[in-house]
Amino acid sequence: MYNQPIFLQPEFKERLWGGTKLKEIFNYEIPSETTGECWGISGHSNGSNQIKNGPLQGKTLAEAWSNHRELFANEEGDEFPLLVKILDSKKDLSVQVHPDDEYARKIENETYGKTECWYVIDCEEGAEIIFGHNANSKEELATMIENGQWEDLLHRIAVKPGDFYYVPSGTIHAIGEGIQILETQQSSDITYRVYDYDRTDKDGQKRELHLDRSLDVTNVPHVNPFLEREHQLEAGVRTEMLVEEAYFTVHHLSLDGKSNPITYENYQLFSVLDGEGNITTGEGIFPFTKGDHFIIPATVESYTIEGKASLITSHSNK
Known part of the structure; x- marks a missing residue:
């Protein structure tokens, strides 16, 4: 019987908005000065962690899930269900929204949509997130997006270390610059960008937006989830x-x-x-x-x- 913890080797993702805090805070060996994400616990096909110890050393979490389901209480499902990340936002992330399971399966042919939650590890003074919007109907949401009424549309919240936010699928959101969070989420890599501050990459190209699908999946009106931190x-x-x-x-x-x-x-x-x-x-x-x-x-x-x-x-x- 497997009677020990399974330690995992982190996977790192370079992002336009990433920085070096993952090295400075956690002493990780990051690939570059624009490292935005540490995938700490992942069985996702875009980055499954390697196991560092024990009988399964050298195997991936995805392989363990497929071949040793007893380790996971014989839970059903073709894919490991959760993904845990640490994010470093040196710059603002895009304003985005994620689909639910039904939409992800129907439109993206993916197993999971993306509901997530954030624990703020650290942040600069005055750092903010975007969490929700002020539109009262899909029509109003579409109009405000088309007209670029971002200051009127988006709901900004100042954050501090120790804050926690639950972000169900369909919630318009963004992590602002100068924030490090731990994110627990469904094992999904589907993101629909609503707004990206008109930024361009090194080749002068703007990143793709996904406005039709964003409008499809966004919850209207926005309702803040109730959390009681007992x-x-x-x-x-x-x-x-x-x-x-x-x-x-x-x-x-x-x-x-x-x-x-x-x-x-x-x-x-x-x-x-x-x-x-x-x-x-x-x-x-x-x-x-x-x-x-x-x-x-x-x-x-x-x-x-x-x-x-x-x-x-x-x-x-x-």
Whole structure:
């Protein structure tokens, strides 16, 4: 029986809006000074993580999902359902929106749409996100987009470290410059750009917009999701519920000491935002540190977590 954490090698993505904070904050070896994304836990075909330890060392998470489903509580589905990223926005991301599952399958021939959520790790003073819009009908939304009424249309929110946002499919959104977030999302890479600030690439070309599909999938009117960030303290762990919804449940863990033994029938995803510690299972002691990403498989009957650290943990609700 597989009785240890599965540690994953991050995948990095260069982006027009990326920077160097992934190296500065997490000491990652990034490919360039425009590195926008660390895919920390991914089985997606555009970047499946390699396993760093244990019997499956050298295999990818996608291969583990296909061939060792017992590690994932025999969950159904052809693809690993979640994707966990850390993003560094040196510049503004495009204003965008994502489809739901039904639209993704019908129009894109993809398994999943994209519902996501953001935990703000750090940001510059005065940093903002775009979250939602002010149109009251599809017709008004189309008119305001056509007329370029971006200041009237888009809803801007100032952010600070520790903020959390749940972003269901159909929500117009953008991460502003100077923000680093951890994003937990469905395993999808479908993005429809609504507005890109008329930016051009190195060849002087504007990036493609997807206005028809954006209008198809955008929720109108926009409604802010209600979140109640409840927390509990047990032994050395303060657990804060961030969101529990159809696709995933996400918690923030503040670790200061040693937990009681944890038993859980499902598999759990962990990303270490700060600090260090150990996971202890029946097979041994496994250290973790800032920037690590790992999975506790369903085959681990019991474990303890110990140290001083800040972590985001999640699991699938499929």
